[in-house]
């Protein structure tokens with residue numbers, strides 16, 4: 561089997577359990593403001609958040625408005641009186657505390673580091689939140705660097721994102737690099753366009769109708785250990 565020494569690993573849904581972090585942060589905020597929280601709130605928030613992110617990624621909503629807009633809409637739908645701007649700021653702090661790891665994430669990062677290879681996190685999302693989550697995570701000592709799209713100015717799908725990453729890591733041999741992630745449209749498509757091998761973390765056995773064919777497909781993170789060398 562081919563071996564790699566540079567691992568670009570997605571954060572949300574790959575190393576970190578984003579769903580759990582999001583639910584935890586929402587619950588904390590609703591408790592803080594003495595608002596009633598139930599499964600419907602969560603479902604509604606997720607739908608609004610997805611719509612708002614889609615509109616940001618299509619360039620229809622500026623980043624500065626996007627984050628506040630999701631709570632403005634949620635407050636409107638639930639008839640909550642409050643300041644969505646402050647709520648968003650406090651929500652992001654709570655989200656940054658949610659460093660819940662996916663099964664195998666710790667062992668994977670440690671094995672890469674112990675094998676004198678390097679693990680980098682490549683992520684879209686909000687810079688302060690992603691930095692805080694890594695800061696709070698037990699995998700931190702094994703991660704060489706964190707690359708957040710917001711700092712770079714391009715989303716992970718964009719080859720300019722990858723060019724930035726390549727120019728900020730010591731590895732220059734693309735054949736020794738691989739990207740691992742749960743998103744076909746961001747991680748796998750991005751990796752293919754950037755000319756590196758890809759590994760799709762397909763933990764839920766989803767069918768691939770994207771047209772992007774990963775080099776490898778895995779169900780558990782520890783399957784990647786065979787590729788370290």
Ligand SMILES: [Mg+2]
Nearest residue numbers: 570572573742
């Ligand atoms: Mg992901």
